[in-house]
Amino acid sequence: MTRIYDLIIIGAGPAGITAAIYAKNFGIDFLMIGEEEGGSINKAYKVENYPGVFNVSGKELVERFKAHQKYLKVFLKQERVKRIKKDRRIFNIFSTKNKYRAKTLILAFGTETRKLNIKNINKFEDRGGGKNKTVAVIGGANAAAMKAVMLAKEARKVYLIYRREKLRADTLWVDRVEKTKNIEVIYGANVICVEGRENLEKIILDKNKKEIAVEGLFVETGIVPNTLLIRDLGIKTDRSGYIKIGSDQTTNVPAIFAAGDITMGSNNFRQIITACAEGAVAALSAFNYLRK
Ligand SMILES: Cc1cc2nc3c(=O)[nH]c(=O)nc-3n(C[C@H](O)[C@H](O)[C@H](O)COP(=O)(O)OP(=O)(O)OC[C@H]3O[C@@H](n4cnc5c(N)ncnc54)[C@H](O)[C@@H]3O)c2cc1C
Structure with a gap:
């Protein structure tokens, strides 16, 4: 019979990791x-916006999270969950490798x-950056601005293509985009076509049917x-699919x-710090639920 954990946390981003740190401190029998x-x-x-952490890359912060987990002996099952099924009061979790059971879930x-509906985009997206390349980034918020600035360090030219007339990124990132000489922002445009044989050769915009020769394309939309x-769990969400929760991170189930x-x-402020805070509160709520 498969072991029944008190808690299974699904997800190993800032929310899941923080929930695991707190679950460990609360002494919960859990799995992440x-x-x-x-x-x-x-x-x-x-x-640059997480207290005590500045001027580090996302990957470096992940290394710090990993070190914290190791220190607390919090281990991760690095698997993809494919299905969650409730069987009376127990949750069955089916991953690509195993089946797990738990009394509570976070x-x-x-x-x-977000995926773009452009023919053949899967073949070329998120590839083709590098030294002296000409590349395009689609999007206008922080992730797109960051990507453009990062690529511009090596690329010959970066096109930042955005459907609106003004970037939506934080001022800090808009400034960096504007100050980076090899970034050209094209406003009010959508990519409607990508073309190439083995590698990407050009993109076509709806605006004036402009064609741009690029070797790489990155989607941050x-x-x-x-x-x-x-x-299958009957969890309430909003129209976009975000889970409705109480202030204690409970769902309707x-x-x-x-x-x-x-x-x-x-x-709806989706950041590392808010994800961590919600993870901590969720672990406390699971702990209180299990104690009842
Ligand atoms: C390019 C970019 C830059 C950003 N920069 C910043 C920044 O500077 N500052 C900031 O505060 N925020 C930033 N953010 C936002 C921040 O990364 C998120 O708000 C935060 O990571 C959310 O944490 P999370 O744990 O909720 O989700 P995620 O970090 O998305 O983690 C989700 C976890 O769930 C796992 N998962 C998903 N599906 C399954 C499955 N089926 N089975 C198993 N595991 C699964 C994933 O593998 C992952 O481990 C940035 C985001 C992006 C994309």
Whole structure:
């Protein structure tokens, strides 16, 4: 018979890791399952808004999280969860490798980048950066601005293509984009076509049907919640799929808590610090639930 954990945390980004740190401190018998250790911050070029942490890359911060986990002996099952099924009062979690069982869950599986509906984009996206290359980034918020600045360090030219007339990124990142000589922002435009044989050769914009020769393309057009897994659980979400939670990170389903970017919490302000805070509160709520 499979062991029944008191708690399983799904997700190993800031929310899941913080929930695990607190669960460890509370003495809960728990397991953390997550596909990518550190989650979305792996993609952050620089993190400058987390107290005590500045001028470090997302990957460096992930290394610090890992060191913290190691220190506390919090181990991660690095697996992809494919299905969650409730069987009376027990949750069955099916991953790519194993089946696990738990009395309570913390859902912390974050978001993913919104997919663009452009033919063949999968073949070319998120590839082709490097020394002296000409590349394009699609998007206008922080992730896109960061990506453009990062790529510009090596690339010959970076086109930042945004559908609106003004970048949505924080002022700090807009300034950096504007001060980087080899970034050209094209406003009010959408990429409608990507072309190339083995490698990307050009993109075509809707604006004046402009064609731009590029060797790389990076898509940073916002995030959508990873809600596929919760479809069968009866968890309430908003129209976009973000999980509705109480101030104690409870969902409408008893014994299921949620934290981080996947929720509507923290006034929809999706950041490392808010994900961590929600993870801590979720662990406390799971602890209180288990004590009842
Ligand atoms: C490019 C970029 C730059 C950013 N820069 C900053 C910044 O400077 N400062 C800041 O505060 N925030 C920044 N953010 C936002 C920040 O990264 C997120 O708010 C934060 O990571 C959310 O944490 P989370 O734990 O909720 O989700 P995530 O970090 O997205 O983690 C989700 C976790 O769930 C796992 N997972 C998902 N599905 C499954 C599954 N089916 N099975 C198993 N595991 C699964 C993932 O592998 C991952 O471990 C940035 C985001 C991006 C994309």
